[in-house]
Amino acid sequence: MLFQVRMDVKIPHDLPAEQVAEVLAAEKAYSQELQRQGSWRHIWRIAGQYSNISIFDVADNAELHALLSGLPLFKFMHIEVTALLRHPSAIRENDS
Ligand SMILES: O=C(O)C[C@H]1C=CC(=O)O1
Numbered sequence: 001m002l003f004q005v006r007m008d009v010k011i012p013h014d015l016p017a018e019q020v021a022e023v024l025a026a027e028k029a030y031s032q033e034l035q036r037q038g039s040w041r042h043i044w045r046i047a048g049q050y051s052n053i054s055i056f057d058v059a060d061n062a063e064l065h066a067l068l069s070g071l072p073l074f075k076f077m078h079i080e081v082t083a084l085l086r087h088p089s090a091i092r093e094n095d096s
Pocket residue numbers: 007009027028029031043050051052073
């Protein structure tokens with residue numbers, strides 16, 4: 001199942017710089033591992049915002065929830081999920 005996920009990041013200004021660096025490094029490693037495994041298919045920065053639009057390819061809602069709630073930045077994010085399905089006019093077979 002495909003899902004569009006929008007993540008808006010808000011890290012508290014008073015979080016010590018060392019902790020910020022730590023959580024960002026953990027987030028990057030977590031994200032890149034899921035991208036290598038194929039469940040995090042796309043990640044795009046939203047221009048001008050500390051936000052991204054991502055596409056996840058997972059078995060079901062429960063797997064998506066588990067992946068998202070495991071994000072090191074989870075407690076500093078607002079997340080919106082949109083379920084996707086193939087459009088009948090789509091011409092690329094491999095985008096399912
Ligand atoms: O920067 C972000 O958009 C937040 C988060 C998502 C992946 C990652 O490495 O950081």
